[in-house]
Amino acid sequence: MxxxxxxxxxxxxxxxxxxxxxxxxxxxxxxxxxxxxxxxxxxxxxxxxxxxxxxxxxxxxxxxxxxxxxxxxxxxxxxxxxxxxxxxxxxxxxxxxxxxxxxxxxxxxxxxxxxxxxxxxxxxxxxxxxxxxxxxxxxxxxxGDQPKHELVTLRQPRAGECSWLVHRQAQWFAAQHGWDQTFEGLLARFVADYAQRRDSVREMCCIADQKGMVVGSVCIVAVSTTVAGVRLLWVEPNVQRLGIGTQLLGESVRFARRAGYTKLTLTTAATLGEPRRLCERAGFKLAGTTAERRFGKDLTIERWELEL
Structure with a gap:
């Protein structure tokens, strides 16, 4: 600056x-x-x-x-x-x-x-x-001196919150990692497809709420009849390492099992340490890596999987 x-x-x-x-x-x-x-x-x-x-x-x-x-x-x-x-x-x-x-x-x-x-x-x-x-x-x-340790509850998204999550993540990844607008387009497609399908039995979106503030999110979407994918996994940077990501991913695993899936997948970039840490703690295994040009950057894309 x-x-x-x-x-x-x-x-x-x-x-x-x-x-x-x-x-x-x-x-x-x-x-x-x-x-x-x-x-x-x-x-x-x-x-x-x-x-x-x-x-x-x-x-x-x-x-x-x-x-x-x-x-x-x-x-x-x-x-x-x-x-x-x-x-x-x-x-x-x-x-x-x-x-x-x-x-x-x-x-x-x-x-x-x-x-x-x-x-x-x-x-x-x-x-x-x-x-x-x-x-x-x-x-x-x-x-505030200690604003971060308030109780976090998980709930369904309210009108406009999924779109706000697209805005928030696109804004943050552009500022921190230089990712371009194609990342925002990818997030927007996830949200649009999820909202249009409205399949509450096979898919879900969960908001982490702290005193009325959105501090995190996760979505589970159907990849196939037996495989579900984790999307929009996000925790606000200033409240990370407080268990919110673990709470969100744990709820994802429970939902996927209830919905009858046999595998849960998550795709992330190797440069992002927080998703890897959450995956390892939740029992996911690294299934493979590929070098790709994404979001205006040369990235190593990791695919994590959890057998349910």
Whole structure:
């Protein structure tokens, strides 16, 4: 990346920060009419939503200076908004909880804040709301300290998700490996053929869902009456090595067996280490390799097979 490109990206982030800050300020205009500052409301919200916490945990979660937070908590204690009790795990720490007075003081602010967000969302069409929330979740996943270990569930694809997977994989392989548009065309044909056949007995597509975000996928398609092929096996790069690929491939094997296939195949390029690792762990055997010109590159194509 050139210095010019890096600067443009930094400026784009700063532009979004200004835009977001303005909107957050608008959403919290009601605070001027309350007895609490925005920072005080953030602390109250943290205590309102969770169990008793220590001051160090509050400071860490909210990014607040320890001295400032100490003064703020002392003020809360004087106003009977919080209580402190010694921690059973660490006598040097105190557990902080909202009192009944604290709950009563914060509850109207929470209700008002939710109402303002609902007004903001109501100005958008339902599909735009979904796109906005998905984008917010993506930012959390990419920038959060520990966003990657959330529970992953497997489900059927929703409208548009298979096409999105084509877009996502074509985009990533072009950026990382220089593959050309013929790869996107191949993926698009897989998806089109699968969607048109709609054979739920012999074929399936599975989405890995993490808190409403698509983080992986796999499809099983019929190659013959006895052989099935793995297609669109994908795990988002920033959540790889967390067992998601193993989960997807394991579900593929179970489906293929239930559908009566005797063999499951997977084709990949030798330069891609992740599919090979998943195949080996699932018990696939390397059945052969060929040198081919694919996707604008000279590749060694590997064919993996699993006897069912």
């Amino acid at each position: 050139t210095d010019s490109e890096a600067l443009q990206r930094a400026q784009a982030v700063r532009h979004f920060n200004r835009f977001y800050t303005q909107h957050i300020g608008a959403l919290h205009e009601h605070l001027a009419k309350s007895a609490f500052s925005l920072t005080e409301v953030r602390v109250l919200n943290e205590l309102f939503r969770g169990r008793a916490q220590t001051a160090s945990a509050l400071g860490r979660n909210l990014g607040l200076d320890s001295g400032y937070l100490s003064r703020l908590l002392t003020s809360f204690e004087r106003r009977n908004l919080i209580t402190r009790r010694p921690s059973e795990l660490d006598a040097r720490q105190s557990l902080i909880s909202l009192t009944d007075v604290g709950h009563a003081a914060y509850a109207p602010l929470d209700t008002a804040a939710i109402g303002e967000v609902c007004v903001l969302l109501d100005s958008l069409a339902p599909l735009d709301q979904d796109q906005l929330i998905a984008s917010m979740k993506l930012i959390e996943r990419l920038l």
